[in-house]
Structure formats: structure tokens, C-alpha cells
Amino acid sequence: MYFRQLLNDETACASYVLGCKTHSAFAVVDPHVDLVDEYVALADAQGAAIVAVLETHVQADHASGLPELVVRTGAKAYLPDGAGVDFDHHALADRELVRLGNTEIEALATPGHALAHHAYLVTDHTRGDEPWFVLTGDALLVGDAGRPDLHAHGEHTVEEMARSLYRSLTERLLTLPDHLVLYPSHYSGSVCGRGLSANPISTIGFERLHNRALQFHSEDAFVDALTHDIPPAPEQQAAIVAANRSGRPVTEIAGM
16 A cells, blocks of 8 residues: 655645555545645656545635646545535545555544544555554544534534534544554644644554543543633634635635
8 A cells, every 4th residue: 555644834734645556546635735736746656546535524724635636637526424515526424435446445424623524544455454544634633632613603513513523532533443543634733723743643542541632531521621722713714614615716715
């Protein structure tokens, strides 16, 4: 299996290129608009085609590179079921699989940071039949959990989102094996969490022991901690979300 983590330090975003070299089929997960050329170059260097582009959720802090990648490569777009986007895509259900030759990506519903949010369990069947790592998006970060306010609206209050995130962590991600490698979508410098590590890789077991957001002994304590002293929202948050839902550039949305 081919795997690369790409970091954008300006926005503290992590994105991923992965897939099966044998079958020359790659995917990009949580693509950043500024790194589209790099994703394409990495795939080209391996003689592989980018056939899938996945988002863990609709991003609120940066413009997605998904629309441009789809146009340039002809890849299929995948988002969590219920993401509410206005462009052609495949809506992934919980536990649905995306197969790239010997590489298998399993969607794991983990709402809370966003109403529609997936983590992606990745298995390399040339190595074994169990997942090797998990891409956790903004649900579980290295050192913290994702903030619950950016996608809260209407009846889905910040508190309700925090409770949903608590269940996603305790009932989904923390039931995974301790040895599973954890790759988040953000690291230190991002506004999507507090006290994030500058190391953009961990394991489920290490976070279970040392992540401060996972040390609370009740749901109420977790919710109380996550809903107080929330950092300011990202600049142009509304325009970024609108652009990522529409598949149009942020400049077009912001100029309306």
C-alpha cells in the first residue's frame, strides 16, 4: 500500500494520499485546495490514478480541494451520508466500504464535530485482514477532541453536538484496538481543537491514556469542558462552509 501524509502549516491541516500500488488506484482524503498539484504529482510519480476523493466532513476552516481534484482526475467524490452538499457525489453510509484494489477504506460514522462526520478505517490486505490505521478527521485529534460548535445550528445545539461527539469517541473510536495508528485532520496551530500536539500522528492507545479530552469520567464532565472557553471561529467560516457545500471557490461565495 502507498501512503503519504501531507501537512499544510498555514492552516495546520493534514491530508492523505493512499491506495493500492498493485492496482494503481489511489484516494485522497480531506484534500486541501493549496495542495492539489502535490496530490496529482504523487500519484503520477507512482503511475497510479486518483480514483476517489473523500472528505471526513464538510470543512469549516479551509477550502476543500475536492472539486478541483474531481475535475482534474475524474475521481468519484465521497462524503458522509447527510453532508448536504450540492454537487455530485456518493453518500457513504456507516460501515460502507470503498475498495481500491488491495486497500480497503471503511466509513465509520463519528458525528459531533459535524452532524455528518466519518472516520475512515484503512486495511491493507497485502499485510493482513485487520485495519492498520484510522483517519479520524476532526473527531479525535492528537491531544484533544474536535470542537462541537462550528456546525451547530437550530435544534442541534453546541451541547447536543458535544454529547454526540462523546458517544462517537466512547462507543466508536475508543472501541478500536490500542495498536491502531491514528492520523487526524489537524494538528497544533489549528482552530479546530485546543492544545493540539505538533506531532500529527498517534495511536488509539496513546490517546486513550494521555488525551486530556478522554480523561473525563462522565459525559456531563466532557460536555462541560468542551463547551467552555471555545476558541474564536475561523475567519470567513460561513463563506468557507458555503463554498465547500457548493463546490465553488470561497472567493465566489465571499463576493456575493
